[in-house]
Amino acid sequence: MYVCMCHAVTEAQVKQKIDEGASTPRQIAQGCKAGTDCGSCVRRIQALLGEHGARPCPTARLAERLGLAADPAVGAPKAA
Numbered sequence: 527m528y529v530c531m532c533h534a535v536t537e538a539q540v541k542q543k544i545d546e547g548a549s550t551p552r553q554i555a556q557g558c559k560a561g562t563d564c565g566s567c568v569r570r571i572q573a574l575l576g577e578h579g580a581r582p583c584p585t586a587r588l589a590e591r592l593g594l595a596a597d598p599a600v601g602a603p604k605a606a
Contacts, residue, residue: 529570532563540571544578551575 527537535558543557551571555561561568 529574530558530560530563530567532567533559535560535567537574540574541578544575549575 529535529537529540539558540554540560543554546557548554548557551561551568554571554575561571
């Protein structure tokens with residue numbers, strides 16, 4: 527499945543960068559350019575990072591505080 531349509535980056539490629547030590551969306555972008563064009567994939571990249579033990583982004587922490595559940599398919603908060 528594609529995560530970044532602008533640069534044709536797949537979920538497997540993002541996971542590989544995480545396995546190689548990337549722990550932020552910026553580090554993912556440096557490795558494969560995902561998230562550097564339109565930015566619509568950044569939330570999914572953040573979700574993948576969270577699934578692999580990276581520290582949640584401030585947006586995820588804020589959503590948790592507000593009682594919003596994250597939608598893992600999209601990586602964005604949704605109303606509970």
